[in-house]
Amino acid sequence: MTDAAAPLRRPRVRRGEYLAGAICVAVIAIMLWPLVMSAFASFKSPAEAASVPPTYLPHSFSFDNYREILTYHAGLFSYVWNSLSVAGLTILFCLALSVPAGYALARFPLPGKEVIFLILLASMMLPFQALLIPLYLLLNDLGLMASKPGLAVLHTILQLPFSIYLMRNSFEAIPKEMEEAAVVDGASSFFALRRIFLPLVAPGVVTVALFAFITSWNEFIGALILMNHEDSFTVPVMMTGVMTGNFGAINWGGLQASVIISILPCLIVYLLLQRYYISGLLSGAVK
Amino acid sequence: MKMTSLPGFRRLLLTASVAAFSASAVEAETLSMWVRESAADPGKLMVDLWNTSHDNKIELTAIPDSQMITKLATSVQAGNAPDLVSFDLIYMPDFMKAGFLTDVTDQLNADPHYANHIQAYKDIATYEGKIYGVGFTPDVSVLAWNKDLFKAAGLDPEKGPQTIAEVVEDARKIRALGGDTYGFWFSGACPGCNIFVTSPMMVAAGSKMLPKNGTDDALTGDGVKTVLEALKTMWDEGMIPANAETDTGANFVSAFTTGKIGIAGTGGFLISLMAREHPDFNYGLTVLPGVEAGQVSAFVGGDVVAIPAKGKNEAAAREFLTWVLSDDAQLNGLAKNSILTTRTDLADNEYTKGNDKVLTTAKALSVGYVPWVFHFADMVNSDSSPWIGMLQQAIFDGDVDGAITDARAAMLEIAGR
Numbered sequence: 017m018t019d020a021a022a023p024l025r026r027p028r029v030r031r032g033e034y035l036a037g038a039i040c041v042a043v044i045a046i047m048l049w050p051l052v053m054s055a056f057a058s059f060k061s062p063a064e065a066a067s068v069p070p071t072y073l074p075h076s077f078s079f080d081n082y083r084e085i086l087t088y089h090a091g092l093f094s095y096v097w098n099s100l101s102v103a104g105l106t107i108l109f110c111l112a113l114s115v116p117a118g119y120a121l122a123r124f125p126l127p128g129k130e131v132i133f134l135i136l137l138a139s140m141m142l143p144f145q146a147l148l149i150p151l152y153l154l155l156n157d158l159g160l161m162a163s164k165p166g167l168a169v170l171h172t173i174l175q176l177p178f179s180i181y182l183m184r185n186s187f188e189a190i191p192k193e194m195e196e197a198a199v200v201d202g203a204s205s206f207f208a209l210r211r212i213f214l215p216l217v218a219p220g221v222v223t224v225a226l227f228a229f230i231t232s233w234n235e236f237i238g239a240l241i242l243m244n245h246e247d248s249f250t251v252p253v254m255m256t257g258v259m260t261g262n263f264g265a266i267n268w269g270g271l272q273a274s275v276i277i278s279i280l281p282c283l284i285v286y287l288l289l290q291r292y293y294i295s296g297l298l299s300g301a302v303k
Numbered sequence: 304m305k306m307t308s309l310p311g312f313r314r315l316l317l318t319a320s321v322a323a324f325s326a327s328a329v330e331a332e333t334l335s336m337w338v339r340e341s342a343a344d345p346g347k348l349m350v351d352l353w354n355t356s357h358d359n360k361i362e363l364t365a366i367p368d369s370q371m372i373t374k375l376a377t378s379v380q381a382g383n384a385p386d387l388v389s390f391d392l393i394y395m396p397d398f399m400k401a402g403f404l405t406d407v408t409d410q411l412n413a414d415p416h417y418a419n420h421i422q423a424y425k426d427i428a429t430y431e432g433k434i435y436g437v438g439f440t441p442d443v444s445v446l447a448w449n450k451d452l453f454k455a456a457g458l459d460p461e462k463g464p465q466t467i468a469e470v471v472e473d474a475r476k477i478r479a480l481g482g483d484t485y486g487f488w489f490s491g492a493c494p495g496c497n498i499f500v501t502s503p504m505m506v507a508a509g510s511k512m513l514p515k516n517g518t519d520d521a522l523t524g525d526g527v528k529t530v531l532e533a534l535k536t537m538w539d540e541g542m543i544p545a546n547a548e549t550d551t552g553a554n555f556v557s558a559f560t561t562g563k564i565g566i567a568g569t570g571g572f573l574i575s576l577m578a579r580e581h582p583d584f585n586y587g588l589t590v591l592p593g594v595e596a597g598q599v600s601a602f603v604g605g606d607v608v609a610i611p612a613k614g615k616n617e618a619a620a621r622e623f624l625t626w627v628l629s630d631d632a633q634l635n636g637l638a639k640n641s642i643l644t645t646r647t648d649l650a651d652n653e654y655t656k657g658n659d660k661v662l663t664t665a666k667a668l669s670v671g672y673v674p675w676v677f678h679f680a681d682m683v684n685s686d687s688s689p690w691i692g693m694l695q696q697a698i699f700d701g702d703v704d705g706a707i708t709d710a711r712a713a714m715l716e717i718a719g720r
Contacts, residue, residue, distance in 0.1 A: 063580055066557045089343075089365055149377060156381045241374055244335065244383065246364040256367040260340040266553040 065269030081273035105168030118183025186220030222292035384611035436609030463589035477565030486542035493552035500568025507593030517719020601671035689713035
């Protein structure tokens with residue numbers, strides 16, 4: 017760009033930039049507001065956090081709420097570890113099932129493929145609560161009650177339709193010619209999946225993993241119904257417990273502190289994987 | 304497709320769960336016990352005391368209040384129930400009827416301490432002549448007043464309101480202090496709070512509340528109308544903060560503890576909460592009043608402990624039930640921790656001596672009522688129940704008579720199911 021051309025174009029670009037910037041700042045502010053308030057509230061003393069009318073900024077700085085959840089019943093780390101391990105297993109199960117399923121649905125001439133796909137998606141349309149009792153009995157018969165793999169299976173069932181949908185789209189977005197080239201070179205279907213497709217659908221895989229993590233991390237009712245011991249409960253169950261007082265009274269301070277704690281892993285995972293996440297979500301969107 | 308994919312993992316998962324099972328089999332003497340979250344603190348005190356002096360240890364798990372019923376019902380049906388459970392006594396009738404609990408009639412009838420057990424707990428845990436549990440960690444509703452505000456308003460700070468009319472008069476004088484000081488508080492969108500603190504005033508004023516079946520009496524007598532009109536007066540005159548209308552219980556306790564409220568219904572749990580969080584708060588407790596001085600009532604709440612049907616350690620669980628009524632549990636587990644005893648002969652003990660507030664709650668416990676009805680959740684506790692609908696229609700919309708008629712019809716319809 018030459019110096020002569022710059023002064024002519026800059027003002028217009030700037031005005032547009034400022035406007036876009038202002039809109040972005042406004043949107044970010046709206047999105048961040050509850051989180052910031054939550055963070056502030058978590059550092060208030062328990063009495064101040066519950067005060068009516070509520071204060072915006074903490075009048076005193078206190079770690080009491082964090083101390084409370086740290087030693088709450090089985091201890092915060094027990095709940096976090098349970099949540100993380102169940103979420104890890106859920107990611108594993110989801111990927112193990114949705115990658116081959118998406119591959120098959122996208123690349124093979126299965127008879128009644130669309131019907132199978134629709135049936136798979138149909139479970140997304142049912143409220144999860146309606147499936148809970150049958151799933152509970154099924155897992156009980158399988159001997160998976162009150163175990164982390166059992167809860168991970170439940171979360172996988174929840175997340176699987178969406179995962180397969182996403183993986184199918186990812187596989188379909190890959191040009192047919194690549195597969196044909198692999199076949200011509202003598203690659204089997206499995207070899208092609210492993211060596212050709214998987215690197216190409218990596219964003220889709222990451223997106224599936226990300227969504228599986230978030231679903232499992234946040235899921236409450238299944239974790240509560242399936243698990244039977246304090247030391248096997250997950251973070252959302254702990255949060256509901258921390259929050260509950262007599263007759264609907266709410267422990268605001270404890271609740272906000274656990275909100276902040278529960279956001280952190282999601283935030284870290286998202287920040288690490290967001291690059292892939294965006295491209296994964298868009299894969300197959302335009303064909 | 305899902306089903307065919309599952310067996311691949313099943314063997315691995317089964318192995319894992321078998322390993323988990325054999326690990327727990329080694330600790331066969333550990334009993335599992337569930338307690339609802341809001342009763343977890345007193346429950347833990349009792350269980351800790353038991354664990355110090357018994358070989359069979361109890362492992363306590365707190366379940367969020369709103370999910371206790373769902374979780375217990377599903378687990379009993381699937382044969383996964385805990386060995387002991389402590390839950391809101393109000394659900395006893397439904398659970399006894401459904402056959403979810405173990406019959407402990409012979410054991411308790413042979414127990415000399417059971418004769419002194421508070422009548423309300425005996426009643427709520429009895430179905431068709433059989434007994435299914437005992438009172439565990441009691442609570443009871445009372446009326447609290449802020450002594451500092453009473454003094455500032457020119458009222459006698461040592462004397463709480465003795466009638467519903469006095470509640471209104473005192474609240475009016477306190478509101479006259481102006482600013483953000485209000486006379487009275489109730490959580491207008493919290494069904495459970497109001498059955499706890501508002502219904503006893505109706506009962507004290509001579510009303511019968513909830514129907515046992517479709518042809519029973521419901522909301523009869525003048526008490527319901529008297530209390531609703533008193534609350535409507537206080538609402539109309541601005542003696543109650545505006546946010547009471549939508550409060551689902553989040554401020555049930557905290558509204559009073561801010562020190563800006565003159566009078567509020569509350570529970571015995573306030574004593575330990577205040578001692579812990581607001582030790583200098585100057586307040587008094589009295590029994591919930593009726594129309595005339597001397598008419599009093601209370602809602603007997605808290606938890607009962609019972610043994611879910613098909614439990615694996617029934618014999619050991621039965622021992623715990625017997626222990627709950629023993630002197631050790633009552634005095635060292637409950638009374639020592641400022642919790643009421645569930646035995647009338649121990650109500651006045653070394654720990655309660657001279658503590659007026661605890662004695663007030665003990666009195667409330669002895670005069671209190673607990674409704675023995677099925678479908679309590681639908682009739683009262685749900686957010687769209689006829690009970691809360693009546694309060695809102697009468698107090699905030701101003702239609703007292705219509706509210707009572709509508710609620711009565713809806714309650715009878717539910718009770719007749």
